[in-house]
Amino acid sequence: MVQDNFRTFLVLILVHVFHKDNIHFLHFLDMIKDNYRPAALQTLFLLVFSIIRLICREMNNYVGHPALINTESIQASTSNIQQDSQQYGTAFQEVGASNAHAPQPNGPLHMDSTHLVVNQDVCLPQSSAVLPPDPVTEDTFHVWIVGSSMVRDAFYHATDKNLGLSQIGGVVEWKFKPGLREHQLFPLIQEMSTNKPLPYLIVIQCGGNGLGQAPLGHIQLQLKQSVESILSILPSTRIDWSSIIPRLYYRNEVNHDKLEKDRKRLNTDLSKFCMQSGGGYIRYLEITHNQEFFSDGVHLSHKGIEIIVTNIQNALFTFCQTDILCYPQ
Known part of the structure; x- marks a missing residue:
């Protein structure tokens, strides 16, 4: 065999x-x-x-x-x-x-420091990931930020819609669709590719709306297929996974703790997949289940969205000027 x-x-x-x-x-x-x-x-x-x-x-x-x-x-x-x-x-x-026949672990998988811990929001080790595209050297480059209502809220919250990237030649394009589901991601980006300058980097915020609505495996597969499809039409583009943030409740939820574990597993799986494809990972570690970060249990408060905008901005400067794959590290 x-x-x-x-x-x-x-x-x-x-x-x-x-x-x-x-x-x-x-x-x-x-x-x-x-x-x-x-x-x-x-x-x-x-x-x-x-x-x-x-x-x-x-x-x-x-x-x-x-x-x-x-x-x-x-x-x-x-x-x-x-x-x-x-x-x-x-x-x-x-x-x-x-x-010769290694036993399989029971429960959450905790591996040594050279591997991911699948049930925590952690970064893939730098030595385990594919090198990203070289830091930007062109006079002008384009960044797309694509996602659901969180991207919409970040867009309206940001004082500078270009997130300060003008000083290094960056042009930011925002595209958001409230309630965005995983199967809608690739068509959205495919449409952008027909009428927008092609991007050096795409930040993707997607997947949270599917939790509790579809099996985790189905969501993972659709998102990975979407990333593969994006790279097939934009092979020189870097795909950066934006972490799915916690929620106080999910639509039609029965077991909140299980959905939170699914969220962490989805972040781990997709961030690893993107980083192994030459992309990166943006995290929002400050956002917890504390009510102060939320306006209604799902959407973020002013304080919560400020963290999103700040971390995306800092991550973009980091990714465009260095070979760092994860922000914050």
Whole structure:
């Protein structure tokens, strides 16, 4: 069985690594990485996975544009892979025969410092993520902020609709749809791509309205497919995930604690997915379940929306001028 799977894995590498659209192949690699057992075999695949992901990412970014290849970015990525290979090599040596069938953990998964903790709002380790596009060097670049009523409220709250980015050449486009659901995200951005200057970066605020209305797995799948579709039409754009904030209650909620856990899992999953695609993650750690942050239990108060605007603004300056992937770190 393992030999058959390994043979399939090698065939898919040969088929997809020379194909322009590598996004679905990267998703396949994620599936392979997460499901291979025993632990020793999984660590071997993780090493291969890191190397292939680098190849796919560079080809996806620069197919048809060989002059744009950034050798410093490739060298930095290679350095990260060398570090990962040392880590995986050490782990491989430590796996004994008695661990051939590693037990699955019960309850929330807490991993070591090189991995995500899936039930908390944490950032993907820098060494585990794909390098983002180079910091902006053009005289003018465009940023899109897309989302639901939270984006609308942030737009009306912001004194400077350009969030101060004019001083570094940035132009901000806001697009909001109150009640935005995950299946409406890609059509919204696809429409923008037909009549707006193409963006260097897109901030996405979506997913919260679906919690309690659809299964978590369905929401995750639709959002990942939306990100993949966006990258297929805007391959040089960076996608930054804006954290879904807490709510005092959800529409039609039965178990509030469960929906809050789903929200955290969704943030972890989608921020990781975006960061592994060269994007970033914006968090709002100051916003809690305290009533002072909300006007009605769902929408934010003046104090809450001020935090949103400030963090988005600071994150955009950080992402456009550095290779930092998560704000605040």
